Amino acid sequence: MSSVQQDWPEPIVRVQSLSDKGLCMIPDRYVKPPDDRPSSVSSAADVDIPIINLGGLYSDDDSVRANTISQINEACRYWGFFQVVNHGVSPQLMDRAREVWREFFHLPMDLKQKHANSPRTYEGYGSRLGVEKGAILDWSDYYFLHYLPSSLKDHNKWPLLPSDCREVIDEYSKQLVILAGKLMKVLSMNLGLSEEYLQNAFGGEDIGACLRTNFYPKCPQPDLTLGLSSHSDPGGMTLLLPDNHVPGLQVRKDGNWITVKPARHAFIINIGDQIQVLSNAIYKSVEHRVIVNPSDERVSLAFFYNPKSDIPIEPAKDLVTPERPALYQPMTFDEYRLFIRLRGPRGKSQVESLKSPR
Numbered sequence: 001m002s003s004v005q006q007d008w009p010e011p012i013v014r015v016q017s018l019s020d021k022g023l024c025m026i027p028d029r030y031v032k033p034p035d036d037r038p039s040s041v042s043s044a045a046d047v048d049i050p051i052i053n054l055g056g057l058y059s060d061d062d063s064v065r066a067n068t069i070s071q072i073n074e075a076c077r078y079w080g081f082f083q084v085v086n087h088g089v090s091p092q093l094m095d096r097a098r099e100v101w102r103e104f105f106h107l108p109m110d111l112k113q114k115h116a117n118s119p120r121t122y123e124g125y126g127s128r129l130g131v132e133k134g135a136i137l138d139w140s141d142y143y144f145l146h147y148l149p150s151s152l153k154d155h156n157k158w159p160l161l162p163s164d165c166r167e168v169i170d171e172y173s174k175q176l177v178i179l180a181g182k183l184m185k186v187l188s189m190n191l192g193l194s195e196e197y198l199q200n201a202f203g204g205e206d207i208g209a210c211l212r213t214n215f216y217p218k219c220p221q222p223d224l225t226l227g228l229s230s231h232s233d234p235g236g237m238t239l240l241l242p243d244n245h246v247p248g249l250q251v252r253k254d255g256n257w258i259t260v261k262p263a264r265h266a267f268i269i270n271i272g273d274q275i276q277v278l279s280n281a282i283y284k285s286v287e288h289r290v291i292v293n294p295s296d297e298r299v300s301l302a303f304f305y306n307p308k309s310d311i312p313i314e315p316a317k318d319l320v321t322p323e324r325p326a327l328y329q330p331m332t333f334d335e336y337r338l339f340i341r342l343r344g345p346r347g348k349s350q351v352e353s354l355k356s357p358r
Helices: 015-020 054-058 062-078 091-105 109-113 165-190 197-202 273-278 333-343 349-353
Strands: 051-053 081-085 124-126 141-148 208-216 228-231 237-241 249-253 256-259 267-271 288-290 298-306
Touching: 051 054, 051 062, 054 062, 054 081, 054 165, 062 081, 062 165, 091 141, 091 165, 091 208, 091 237, 091 298, 141 165, 165 197, 165 208, 165 237, 165 298, 197 273, 273 333
Parallel strands: 051 081
Antiparallel strands: 081 267, 124 141, 141 208, 208 298, 228 288, 237 267, 237 298, 249 256, 249 288
16 A cells, blocks of 8 residues: 555546436445445434534633533544534635535536546545445545645646636635634643644644535435445544535444534534544544435535644654553554545544554
């Protein structure tokens, strides 16, 4: 796994084009094994991930501020997922960011194909993760781009249309970097570390940030496939802007799959594998997946806030004790993310494989 393949092992088929044909049955390439299908495990309908009002962080009332910080701590320890409202990002910007991408995916295919990606960097318009020939695929298309570091940010690899797309992506990404930085401070303090510890472990100001916009076309047999297979996020922290009409994200909790009910103008935050490693598994990344819909498409924007790619990530020294030794061996994010880029999403098998031998 020392290098990334230069091209896809098979011709790429756009899932949107399959959906637009009005098929009654999905091709076999998208049919999941029975144990991986959405109907294989019951969903806990009356449970949802925590919703946290971030306005409490700036309250003049010390007890309100402390309660908000405590809620974030509980969510990171026991869920790995939570929603945030009153987070400081403009609702109008959130709505426009989602809509420019919806407009992009409804452009003529020849315009989108100009941005077709390869597994070398994944940047651009894509339809699969992993390069295993004959792999079962997910029912989704996507667009992936870099925002940070600035050396990787290339507007020429961003969509040209809609006309305000690049401007909107720039401002949206700028706002999410600010929000992620605020959350990193709270997570650090909740771990008993200095406020800047996690940010510094990521590289200080020299971090990675990228955006993956997911397009989940309507699907004639949603009970047989997934929009995105079960996985934990390989990076540091993910800030997800979900579809504003159609739910689809499911989070694994106590053996059940919980369908997240997005709050209006909320972001869904989840802990990635790198923060699990840095926290020595006090905070845990959690398996999640995406189901698809027979009558409605979905658009979601996943913003990944990651460590600088060449810094070894390992448990914080202050969180390692004789009673709780370091659970993970050091590894750079560049080395780590090769796993999902080559093999595609596979539960939590990657972070588990990083554990130190006992």
